[in-house]
Amino acid sequence: MSFSTQLKQELLSIENIKPCCMLSETYGLILFSKSFSKRSMFLNTENSQVAERYYSCINRLAVDGVSFTKSDSGKCKVSVNSEASRLRVLSAFGFSGNERSRRINWANIENDCCLYSFIRGVFLACGNISDPEKSYHVEFCVPYSLKNDLLRVLGEIELKPKEIKRNNNYYLYFKDSEDILTLLASIGANNSVLEFTGVKIFKDMRNNINRKTNFENANLDRTVNAALVQTEAILKLKKQGKFNTLPTELRQLAQLRLDNPDLSLKEIGEMLEPPLSRSGVNHRLQKLINLSQ
Ligand SMILES: [Zn+2]
Incomplete structure (x- = not known):
């Protein structure tokens, strides 16, 4: 369709x-x-x-x-x-x-x-x-x-x-x-908004990857794949209507991930208030992924 x-x-x-x-x-x-x-x-x-x-x-x-x-x-x-x-x-x-x-x-x-x-x-x-x-x-x-x-x-x-x-x-x-x-x-097309946003995030991310040619490829693939999985999980939570019921610290992190698909976990951690270590961010993102399943 x-x-x-x-x-x-x-x-x-x-x-x-x-x-x-x-x-x-x-x-x-x-x-x-x-x-x-x-x-x-x-x-x-x-x-x-x-x-x-x-x-x-x-x-x-x-x-x-x-x-x-x-x-x-x-x-x-x-x-x-x-x-x-x-x-x-x-x-x-x-x-x-x-x-x-x-x-x-x-x-x-x-x-x-x-x-x-x-x-x-x-x-x-x-x-x-x-x-x-x-x-x-x-x-x-x-x-x-x-x-x-x-x-x-x-x-x-x-x-x-x-x-x-x-x-x-x-x-x-x-x-x-x-x-x-x-x-x-x-016009009230909430599901289409989510789907469109998802596609846009992936496309933007692909474009960014093409630009960052001097990155080490294997490493980048891993980062990008992980970001894709995280983003997909967050969009799924939105579709399921669970997003707004998340604890504040998880919701904030989820929104940061959606808004900044190409940032590393360390960079995202630095944007949080209070800041969080790379492994702390990773732990919370894993939690989001589990919640979406
Ligand atoms: Zn009316």
Whole structure:
């Protein structure tokens, strides 16, 4: 499964959303689909779970005349067939159907809490993310008339994507790993944040190794392998929800290890308050590894 599919699956499984936020998420999903007007209203996607979510949202609003088709190659299309139904959906979000272009109706995302859910819906409709192992890249394929509105929404969470036109489509995209993490965290994709962070740590570490050519290789391999095992154990503790229940001295050390993947145990020990010897650090890291198993 691609990282993008996995992320969308996680987003679709988020529960306990406030009714106002649920409506904003639905709004983002429907507004940023392929077409949203009196004349036509449909979503194209290869992700059948996203298609199902769109179908159930729109079915609730349009009541009847919604069709769901899936081609042999797996492409899904969900479409609202009658104009009366399309008008019902439009009016649910405050549109008459006579608007000249598709724009965000800000009244639907008035509360601060709703903004994140709205972005989640937009990402489900038109977002894509590369596998972080290969590259750091997130993009939204947006209708031209909504481009500036989405820029404004993303600006609210301090993101300033770049724009590009490709095959008659407009894309907003960013490639900075910190920006991608900000997006993932904002839309509530906690597991994806952890996975992305893990990949990033390993990649940074690999890059560092390539730079430090004058190191003795065998020794370095040992250090790096040990650091990998430690980092993996700490990320696992986070995933298991045990991280925050660790005793303070273990938690501090775990965080230092995550933040400084290429430091030696001696250097990490010196950063602790009070400082700890190399073997003391080693002992505590071993404890963390045992706890994660
Ligand atoms: Zn809300």
